[in-house]
Amino acid sequence: MTTTDVRPRGRWVRGVRRTLTGLHPALESVLAAVVGLLVGAVLMYIWGYDPWRAYWALLRGAFGGDYEIASSIARGVPLIFTALTFSICVRAGMFNIGAEGQMYIGAAAAVCVAYFQLPAGLHLLVGILFAAVAGAVWSLGPALLKLTRGVSEVISTIMFNWISRFLVFYLVAFVLVDPRQAQRTVRIPVSARFPILVQGTDLSYAVFMAVAFSLLVYVVLWHTAVGYEVRAAGLTPTAARYGGISIKRTMLLSFALGGVAAGLAGAATTMGLPPTYAIISGLPELMNLGFDGMAVAMVGRNHPIGILFAALFFGGLNAGGRVMQFYGSNPVPLEMVRVVMGAIVLAMAIPELIRLFPALAEAGRGLARTIARRKPATEEGA
Amino acid sequence: MSQTSSRSDTEQGDGYFLRAERITKVYSDGTVALRDATVEIRPGEIVGLLGENGAGKTTLTKILSGLLPPTRGRVVSPRGQVKFASPREALDFGIGMVHQHFALVGTFTAVENVALSHERPFAPLTLSATRERLEGLMAESGLKVPLDVPVEKLAVGEQQRVEILKVLSQDVDLLILDEPTSVLTPLEVDDLFQLLRRLRGEGKAIVLITHKLKEVGSITDRVIVLRKGAVVGDVQMAEVTKEELAQLMVGKEIGTRAAQVVELSTDDIPVPISRHKEEAKRGSGVLHVENLSVAGDTKSQAVDGLTFDVFGGEIFGIAGVEGNGQTELVEALTGLRPAMEGTATIHEKNILGLDPRQIYKLGVAHIPEDRWVLGLVLPFTLAENAILGVHRWDQFRGPLSILRWGKINAHVRALMERFEIQATGPSAPAKSLSGGNQQKLIVGRELAKDPAIVIASQPTRGLDVGAAQYIRDTLVEMRDRGRAILLVSADLDEVLALSDRVAIMYEGKFMAVARPEELDRQKVGMLMGGVGVKG
Numbered sequence: 030m031t032t033t034d035v036r037p038r039g040r041w042v043r044g045v046r047r048t049l050t051g052l053h054p055a056l057e058s059v060l061a062a063v064v065g066l067l068v069g070a071v072l073m074y075i076w077g078y079d080p081w082r083a084y085w086a087l088l089r090g091a092f093g094g095d096y097e098i099a100s101s102i103a104r105g106v107p108l109i110f111t112a113l114t115f116s117i118c119v120r121a122g123m124f125n126i127g128a129e130g131q132m133y134i135g136a137a138a139a140v141c142v143a144y145f146q147l148p149a150g151l152h153l154l155v156g157i158l159f160a161a162v163a164g165a166v167w168s169l170g171p172a173l174l175k176l177t178r179g180v181s182e183v184i185s186t187i188m189f190n191w192i193s194r195f196l197v198f199y200l201v202a203f204v205l206v207d208p209r210q211a212q213r214t215v216r217i218p219v220s221a222r223f224p225i226l227v228q229g230t231d232l233s234y235a236v237f238m239a240v241a242f243s244l245l246v247y248v249v250l251w252h253t254a255v256g257y258e259v260r261a262a263g264l265t266p267t268a269a270r271y272g273g274i275s276i277k278r279t280m281l282l283s284f285a286l287g288g289v290a291a292g293l294a295g296a297a298t299t300m301g302l303p304p305t306y307a308i309i310s311g312l313p314e315l316m317n318l319g320f321d322g323m324a325v326a327m328v329g330r331n332h333p334i335g336i337l338f339a340a341l342f343f344g345g346l347n348a349g350g351r352v353m354q355f356y357g358s359n360p361v362p363l364e365m366v367r368v369v370m371g372a373i374v375l376a377m378a379i380p381e382l383i384r385l386f387p388a389l390a391e392a393g394r395g396l397a398r399t400i401a402r403r404k405p406a407t408e409e410g411a
Numbered sequence: 412m413s414q415t416s417s418r419s420d421t422e423q424g425d426g427y428f429l430r431a432e433r434i435t436k437v438y439s440d441g442t443v444a445l446r447d448a449t450v451e452i453r454p455g456e457i458v459g460l461l462g463e464n465g466a467g468k469t470t471l472t473k474i475l476s477g478l479l480p481p482t483r484g485r486v487v488s489p490r491g492q493v494k495f496a497s498p499r500e501a502l503d504f505g506i507g508m509v510h511q512h513f514a515l516v517g518t519f520t521a522v523e524n525v526a527l528s529h530e531r532p533f534a535p536l537t538l539s540a541t542r543e544r545l546e547g548l549m550a551e552s553g554l555k556v557p558l559d560v561p562v563e564k565l566a567v568g569e570q571q572r573v574e575i576l577k578v579l580s581q582d583v584d585l586l587i588l589d590e591p592t593s594v595l596t597p598l599e600v601d602d603l604f605q606l607l608r609r610l611r612g613e614g615k616a617i618v619l620i621t622h623k624l625k626e627v628g629s630i631t632d633r634v635i636v637l638r639k640g641a642v643v644g645d646v647q648m649a650e651v652t653k654e655e656l657a658q659l660m661v662g663k664e665i666g667t668r669a670a671q672v673v674e675l676s677t678d679d680i681p682v683p684i685s686r687h688k689e690e691a692k693r694g695s696g697v698l699h700v701e702n703l704s705v706a707g708d709t710k711s712q713a714v715d716g717l718t719f720d721v722f723g724g725e726i727f728g729i730a731g732v733e734g735n736g737q738t739e740l741v742e743a744l745t746g747l748r749p750a751m752e753g754t755a756t757i758h759e760k761n762i763l764g765l766d767p768r769q770i771y772k773l774g775v776a777h778i779p780e781d782r783w784v785l786g787l788v789l790p791f792t793l794a795e796n797a798i799l800g801v802h803r804w805d806q807f808r809g810p811l812s813i814l815r816w817g818k819i820n821a822h823v824r825a826l827m828e829r830f831e832i833q834a835t836g837p838s839a840p841a842k843s844l845s846g847g848n849q850q851k852l853i854v855g856r857e858l859a860k861d862p863a864i865v866i867a868s869q870p871t872r873g874l875d876v877g878a879a880q881y882i883r884d885t886l887v888e889m890r891d892r893g894r895a896i897l898l899v900s901a902d903l904d905e906v907l908a909l910s911d912r913v914a915i916m917y918e919g920k921f922m923a924v925a926r927p928e929e930l931d932r933q934k935v936g937m938l939m940g941g942v943g944v945k946g
Contacts, residue, residue: 128842253812254802264788268748271777272786272799273768396532398496 053331058377062342064351065373072368073361079138079282081352083361090352091345096230097352103231104113105344106301107132109239109336110294111322113246114287118182121283122263127171127186128291129319130193131164135295136195136308136315138163140205142300143215152221156300157238157293164292165285167193170283176277182284182328190319201308213307223301235301240337242293246286247333259283294318324374426614427451428585429475429506434637436640438471439709442873443468446640447484457607457617458650459631461624461660463732463903463939464639468620468844469649472587476508477501507578513570517563521545521556521573528577531834544580552579554606567601567709575606585616593734599639604630612761622732624653624940638659657936661903689798693911694723697864697895698744703753704919705736705743713739715919716753726886726896727911728927730903732939736919737899741868744897745777746770747785758862771800774863778853778870780899786853787841791853796838797823797856800911822859830855847878854882864895872906883909903935917941 070080091101113126118125142156172187205214223233250256262269262279267278298314299306308315325343329336350366412794419793429452436445439847445467448873452458454476456742462468473479475486477495487495488504515524524540527891542558549555556563562927577585588640592600607617607630621627626646627634637657644659698721702826714736721727742748744755746767757773767777769852779785787796798807798819807822809815830851831866834844841849850870855864867886871879886909890896906913907927914921915938922938923930937943 118472246815252816254808254814254816255812257795257798259813261788261791261795264790265784267784268786268799269789270778271745271767272802273746273766273771275766395497400532 031222037305043360051311055335057379058328058330058335059257061373061379062377063381065369065371068358068376069365069369073365078359078361078365082356083365086353086356086361087346087349087366089349090356091349094228097163097348099227099232100348101146101345102236102341103233103302103344104347105228105340105342106232106236106239107294107298108340108343109243109319110290111319111323112325112329112336112340113243113290113333114319115323116297116307116329116336117250117259117283117287117290117331119277119326119331120263121259123175123268123280124183125168125171125186125284125287126183126320126323126379127168127189128287128322129169129317130190131288131291132294132298132319133193133197133312133315134167135164136159136291136299137200137205137295138292139296139299140214140217140308142221143205143217146218147220149220151217153223153300155176156217156221159298160287160292160300161290162298165288168288169281169282172281176235176280179236197308197312198310201310201312204358205207205308207307212306213309214347215307217300217306219298222306223297225303231303233297233303234303235297239297239340242290243333243337246290249286250333254300255282262391291319296320307338321370325379327374343370413681426453429486429488431471431475431481431486432484432804434471434474434481434486436467436479437482444640445474445481445741448640448642450635450645452616454584454616455611455614455621456632457611457630459623459632459634460618460620460637461635461656462550463622463901465639465901466603467640467658468637469589470619470640471510472589472620475501475585476506476587477504478508489829493773500584502578504913505582505584506587507581507583507585509571509578509588509589510575511591511593511732513574515562515570515573515577515824516517518561520561521558521565521576523694524562525577525580528581530881531854534888541580545576548576548579552576552606552609563634565760567768568595568602569596571603571688576839579610583615585611585618587618587620588620589620591619592621592623600626622940624656624942627656628653648874649683653937653940653942654933656940657931657940661932661939663934679819692724694725694893694895695722696720697760698755698757698897700744700755702742703740703755705739705748705943706751707736712751713919714743714750717919718923719914719921719924721895723863724890725911726898726912727907728906729897729899729916730906730913730935730939731901731916733901735916737868737901737916739919740916741780741866741899744770744866745775747781768800768803771860771862776860776862776865778865778867779858780868780872782846782849783854787849789842790840791846792838792840793827793832793834793852794819794823796841796852797826797837799856799859822875822898826852826855826859828886836876847874847921849872850874850878850882854868854885858889859883860896864897865889866897866899868899869901870898871900871902879905903932903939905934913938 039402066084070084073080073083111132114128114131115125139156141159142152143344147155160401167189170189174180174185201214207213207215223235226232226234226236229341232303244257250260258269258274259279259282261272262276267274298318299308302314321343325336325339328342329339344365346369353366354360354363372401419679431450434445434448437443448467448471450471450946460468460471460495474481477498478502493504495504495780516527519527522542524543525545526536526538531538534597536600536820545558554572554576556576557568562570562573575703591603595603611617619631631648633647634644634651636656636658638660693828701718703714703717704713706714717740719727731737739748743750744762746765746769750763754761760773762770762773783789788799794816801807802814807815807819820837826832827834832851832855834848840850844852854870865886868884870882874882883905886896886898898906898909907930910927912924913927914929915935916922917939918941922943
């Protein structure tokens with residue numbers, strides 16, 4: 030019967046644990062990014078690539094010049110929106126993974142502006158409004174299911190993702206299709222496009238919409254009574270109810286606001302994405318942006334400002350990864366970038382993991398005791 | 412009547428099964444749950460463990476059954492000292508406990524649940540053997556439960572029987588039951604008691620935790636009375652009256668009521684609750700409740716047709732053992748739980764069916780019984796917590812629903828000063844505060860509403876003496892300013908000392924409503940235990 034309290038090594042382990050668990054959230058995210066990159070490096074090394082050259086290429090491709098930086102930002106823009114969708118709902122105490130589907134619907138709604146004409150600025154605004162409303166309306170499905178029937182939003186949003194995916198496949202192929210170019214929808218007219226910010230790149234004025242929306246979400250959540258209610262309900266629903274807050278209302282609101290964000294992601298990837306300004310059959314420009322947004326949200330610690338930086342980082346990984354796969358004699362495949370992303374998301378959980386260590390150790394000891402127990406637990410009397 | 416069983420008795424005690432010797436338990440937050448408690452359990456005997464809330468009954472049984480280690484003292488058996496690292500080890504030793512909240516997997520059948528309790532890592536599952544064993548046990552003990560129905564579909568009494576069978580199937584010699592009758596119908600109680608008597612006949616030791624005097628009288632052989640963590644009585648049931656037991660449970664008669672100073676009975680724990688109160692100047696009626704019935708989570712009628720009034724300038728106290736409907740009553744009055752029937756009005760405006768915020772607008776402040784679940788959003792800052800429930804008031808909210816953090820922070824600083832809240836500042840997270848400061852924050856927030864009535868539920872629970880006294884003084888001050896106070900507390904001394912009128916609640920009804928001067932502690936003890944008092 031040894032006591033485990035006083036071990037020489039214990040102090041060191043505890044020290045590390047204290048340091049890690051007390052880390053500032055922002056530092057945690059940086060640490061996770063570093064760990065993710067290291068894991069990627071080890072994997073590249075094992076498969077015979079040169080990690081240093083690959084990362085150098087990645088860095089150059091992401092931030093090596095004006096063009097590269099602009100591309101990285103452009104790739105981050107939709108991620109900002111989809112990350113916000115996830116984060117708003119996390120703050121309200123829900124796990125909304127429906128950004129993907131809501132974004133598809135938003136994109137399809139945005140494309141509809143091609144069917145009528147309006148003055149330049151107004152046309153753009155109407156398109157944004159279409160996308161935002163469509164995303165919000167689509168998000169109401171899971172929200173209402175949850176509020177009226179208690180359906181878990183995790184399940185229902187996944188289902189709604191599939192529904193919207195094939196719905197938009199159908200719309201792209203049969204309804205919104207361009208009669209002359211059957212592989213894509215009609216193009217959004219010039220009057221409804223976001224102007225290009227940096228000529229020759231994908232970066233449009235949509236980035237301002239993303240930053241502005243981020244700031245708006247920040248203000249709403251932290252500086253209005255409504256946002257206060259949403260956060261209170263997300264953290265301690267019982268206390269929120271005691272405080273006279275309607276949980277149903279905060280859930281509905283956060284789902285709708287998240288839907289607006291996802292819809293805007295759809296607007297940014299159609300009205301703000303040259304050169305096609307349309308949805309291509311199979312949705313290659315949209316696919317997975319909603320899911321990547323969840324990773325961005327985690328790295329950004331579900332904070333609108335953190336998300337801006339995290340989206341820039343992930344946008345850089347995406348943009349740089351494309352360069353990485355053309356670089357040198359033994360180029361690294363793009364999939365490696367996704368490995369790094371996955372490793373980063375996993376590494377985000379390290380501080381939590383360390384909090385779990387004592388519990389794991391206790392479970393291990395319990396198991397050992399169970400196996401060892403063959404005699405009754407009686408000791409010799411004192 | 413001897414206060415504790417004499418030492419020499421237990422020394423010769425050949426026949427004891429387990430003895431807890433001089434057990435002291437101090438929890439990590441500094442609460443002393445047990446003080447030097449010595450009890451002995453003998454085979455073939457039903458022992459009642461009697462005491463108020465917080466007397467240490469549950470802690471004692473948890474130590475006996477291996478769930479908690481004692482801070483000081485030891486548990487011995489005739490075979491020597493025993494130490495349990497887990498309930499499983501205690502079970503192997505022959506000690507089984509049936510908790511108030513059953514540890515059953517709802518979707519499993521009785522057989523599967525019992526098999527689960529026998530399960531060891533990496534050992535094969537033995538459903539058929541378990542079934543045979545259970546059928547044998549059921550024939551032996553007369554306990555009948557459906558074996559192949561998911562237990563969640565069974566009645567509560569049946570679930571309890573599954574739980575008891577689960578423990579019996581481990582061949583226990585000591586069966587501990589924590590408030591086993593609180594969820595049962597009278598018929599089920601009779602069945603249970605028959606079973607316990609049969610088990611006693613088989614030579615098993617049985618410990619029954621309870622606060623119901625009636626039950627103690629009808630089933631136990633010996634009663635151990637705990638008060639404030641100390642064993643204050645260990646008597647043969649045949650040698651004592653219910654009145655004596657009630658007195659033991661709640662403490663000695665206090666002769667100084669007239670001086671309005673109440674002191675706790677046991678000499679070693681002096682926690683005086685003093686109140687220098689002016690005579691109540693009762694104002695007009697504030698809260699009027701008529702024929703109110705409220706359903707509980709498990710009981711269909713947790714509050715059973717209550718009618719009462721609370722007037723301005725008085726403290727109306729509700730005493731009673733917890734779980735007799737107090738929580739449901741408060742929740743119904745504050746908009747957290749729907750009422751089944753009856754009316755409740757504040758200044759003649761109906762409050763039933765309103766949501767909490769509308770009720771606050773009518774002048775209600777609510778100090779909830781659980782500050783971590785209801786009263787505070789722990790990760791929130793002081794400032795954020797200080798506006799919970801009043802966050803939509805105009806003083807804190809500008810145009811476009813923008814929160815005025817400047818004004819809120821100023822408000823919090825004023826609260827911190829006035830209520831002596833120790834914290835680094837308005838942006839400190841509430842979870843970083845001590846329990847006393849958290850409670851002061853809640854009290855401060857609620858009283859800052861300038862309410863017509865304060866509904867305070869267990870307002871001093873878990874607080875140190877200083878913080879508790881501060882909060883009591885604050886409530887009295889509110890009363891003196893003409894506000895109505897509805898005080899619900901399981902701390903009898905507190906209720907008696909603070910209240911102008913006291914109601915004693917038992918199973919959803921008021922056993923009596925009286926001025927504290929008219930009540931002696933023995934009477935209160937009887938009423939709390941559900942025994943009516945004549946005259």
